[in-house]
Amino acid sequence: MRFHVINQGCAANFSEGEQIAGILTQNGFKAVSGEPSDITILNLCTVKGNGTALKAVRNAIKQYPNLPLVITGCVTNDLAKELKNIPHPISISSTNDIHEIVPIVQQSLRGVKIEHLKRTKTMKVGIPKRRNNPVVGILAISNGCLDQCTFCSTRLVKGMHYSYPLDDLVAEAQALVKDGCAEIWLTGQDCGCWGFDLGLNISHLAKAILDAIPQDFRLRLGMGNPRHLLPFWEDLANIFADPRVFKFIHLPVQSGCDEVLHAMGRQHNAEDFRMLVKALRSKIEGLTISTDIIVGFPGETPEGFQKTLDLVQEIQPLVCNITRFVVRKGTAAAKFKQSVLLQEKKERSRILSAQFSEQSLKENQSLVGKNFSVLVDQKGKNGDWVARNDSFRPVVLRGDYQLGQRLQIKIVDANAFSLFGTAI
Numbered sequence: 001m002r003f004h005v006i007n008q009g010c011a012a013n014f015s016e017g018e019q020i021a022g023i024l025t026q027n028g029f030k031a032v033s034g035e036p037s038d039i040t041i042l043n044l045c046t047v048k049g050n051g052t053a054l055k056a057v058r059n060a061i062k063q064y065p066n067l068p069l070v071i072t073g074c075v076t077n078d079l080a081k082e083l084k085n086i087p088h089p090i091s092i093s094s095t096n097d098i099h100e101i102v103p104i105v106q107q108s109l110r111g112v113k114i115e116h117l118k119r120t121k122t123m124k125v126g127i128p129k130r131r132n133n134p135v136v137g138i139l140a141i142s143n144g145c146l147d148q149c150t151f152c153s154t155r156l157v158k159g160m161h162y163s164y165p166l167d168d169l170v171a172e173a174q175a176l177v178k179d180g181c182a183e184i185w186l187t188g189q190d191c192g193c194w195g196f197d198l199g200l201n202i203s204h205l206a207k208a209i210l211d212a213i214p215q216d217f218r219l220r221l222g223m224g225n226p227r228h229l230l231p232f233w234e235d236l237a238n239i240f241a242d243p244r245v246f247k248f249i250h251l252p253v254q255s256g257c258d259e260v261l262h263a264m265g266r267q268h269n270a271e272d273f274r275m276l277v278k279a280l281r282s283k284i285e286g287l288t289i290s291t292d293i294i295v296g297f298p299g300e301t302p303e304g305f306q307k308t309l310d311l312v313q314e315i316q317p318l319v320c321n322i323t324r325f326v327v328r329k330g331t332a333a334a335k336f337k338q339s340v341l342l343q344e345k346k347e348r349s350r351i352l353s354a355q356f357s358e359q360s361l362k363e364n365q366s367l368v369g370k371n372f373s374v375l376v377d378q379k380g381k382n383g384d385w386v387a388r389n390d391s392f393r394p395v396v397l398r399g400d401y402q403l404g405q406r407l408q409i410k411i412v413d414a415n416a417f418s419l420f421g422t423a424i
Contacts, residue, residue: 001109002030004037006060007132009045011187011222013073015129015138016095017043020072022128027102031130039109040064043095044073046153049326053079061088068108072101074157078329080117089113096120096143096159098127125164125172135183135377135404137176141169141205142188146196147225150265150332151294151325154189163194166205173209177217182404183246183377183388184209185220192224203235210242218375220392223250227268230276237283247284248392250319251276252292256311257304260297265332270311277315288391290319295352296345297325298336305348309355318363318393320356324349357416364414371424376405387421395421 003024007017020041021031042060046053060069068089075083080092091114093104099122104114124140131137144161145154173184186206188194194202206219221239229236229251239245253273255261261269281287293308312320324345327334340348374387374395385397387409395409396418409421 001028001038001105002032002036003039003041003105004032005041005043006056007043008056008073009043009047011138011185012140012189013043013045014132015140015187016073016098016124017041018129018131018138019098019124019127020095020101021130023099023101024105025130026128029105037064037067039070039105040067041070041072041101041105044071044075044079046074046076046079046157046328048323049328050076050079050082051326054082057083057086057090061086068111070101070105070108074154075117076153076157076328076330077117080115091115092117094118094157095124096122098122098124119159121159121162123164123168125168131181133378133403135181137173137179137181137184139169139172139176139184139186140164140188141186141191141202141222142194145189146193146228147190147267148265148332150263150336151297151328153328153331156330158189161190161193161197163197163200166195166198166200166208169205170208170212174213177213177215180404181217182375183218183220185222187222190225190228191222192226192228196228201232201235203232203239206239206245210239210244217244218246218388219244220246220248221250223252225268226251226253226273226276227266230268230272233276233279234283237280240284240287243390246288246388246392247286247390248288248290249280250290250292252321253311254292254294255297255300255304256308257300260300260304260308263299263333263336264294264297270307273311274315286391288319288393289315289317290321291315291317292321292323293352294323294325295348296340298333298339300340300348309352312352312356313359316359316363317356318360318391320352320360322349322352322356361414361416364416364419367411367419368414369411371408371410372421374407374409374421376401376403376407379403393419395419397421397423399423 372389378386413420
């Protein structure tokens with residue numbers, strides 16, 4: 001039987017999508033892309049609310065109307081209830097029990113609707129994968145979340161955080177490099193608290209991986225909550241001394257206003273974020289800072305929004321993921337008074353996006369004429385290629401290249417969102 005997987009969302013979701021494909025392939029199914037399939041597997045993301053997820057479901061049904069559909073990924077109980085009302089053969093499966101995907105697909109192909117949303121603790125490491133990119137190994141290092149942010153459904157879906165064992169992760173990293181991966185991306189719902197239940201932290205894991213693999217590969221650390229990283233920032237910074245580690249870190253601040261952060265249930269304030277960024281930059285030259293911002297959270301005043309604008313202007317992140325607040329059923333924030341109107345959310349998003357684009361354009365244009373060593377890690381659109389420099393900055397290349405190729409390039413053009421290079 002043939003299947004295809006549609007992945008959405010974060011790197012952790014893509015990692016689980018690769019595991020789903022690997023498990024099915026190992027059990028005699030055939031993965032296809034761009035050719036007829038017998039079943040669709042939609043690996044959902046609900047970070048932007050059930051509305052976005054339901055739209056993806058309807059799109060999949062419209063595109064593949066005659067195929068049974070298995071929904072997996074970040075599926076909340078409320079979303080599962082809404083999915084039952086859709087007149088289509090839909091089964092629902094939690095990735096917490098990822099090995100159950102085989103009988104669920106088998107039953108779905110027989111016309112049986114399955115709902116399997118258990119929250120069991122599963123060590124999802126060492127599972128066979130069918131990778132989407134042959135040179136990028138996405139390595140999930142933990143599952144769940146330690147925090148209870150009022151806007152987020154991650155804890156509801158994934159449960160309490162737990163770390164995968166260090167030795168198992170090192171072994172999988174070694175296997176990925178042996179299998180041709182030029183990059184390893186450590187990922188999870190919050191990499192910043194990996195190891196807390198083991199008496200360790202992510203700097204120990206990164207060092208163990210680097211020590212165990214002599215080959216020249218690149219290691220990327222995944223998203224970390226600022227409050228978890230701040231206490232051991234020096235150990236973290238020391239990891240970046242190894243030239244094989246991308247000088248990149250994802251620190252989601254969410255707001256520059258302490259009152260809003262408190263209402264969000266974030267256990268850091270704006271000054272904590274400033275301190276962490278300043279400390280890391282003092283030790284790591286050329287560090288790329290990525291962050292996330294939510295605008296229009298309940299209670300965010302014009303003055304509070306201005307504090308966010310000021311923080312983004314001050315910190316100058318090179319990546320800024322901006323989203324408008326949406327209500328997620330089952331979260332604490334769903335009960336808050338929705339004090340910011342939709343039109344105002346859109347306007348604040350527009351203002352912040354324009355400011356960030358201006359900052360980004362200035363930074364990118366300053367790199368025109370400079371040379372970098374890059375690694376080609378993605379086939380782009382229209383015959384383009386995407387390569388990464390040591391700071392994980394993407395550079396668009398036009399020409400004949402290969403995945404995993406290393407070369408020297410010069411930046412010849414830039415806009416607010418992209419750098420364009422040519423080989424030298």
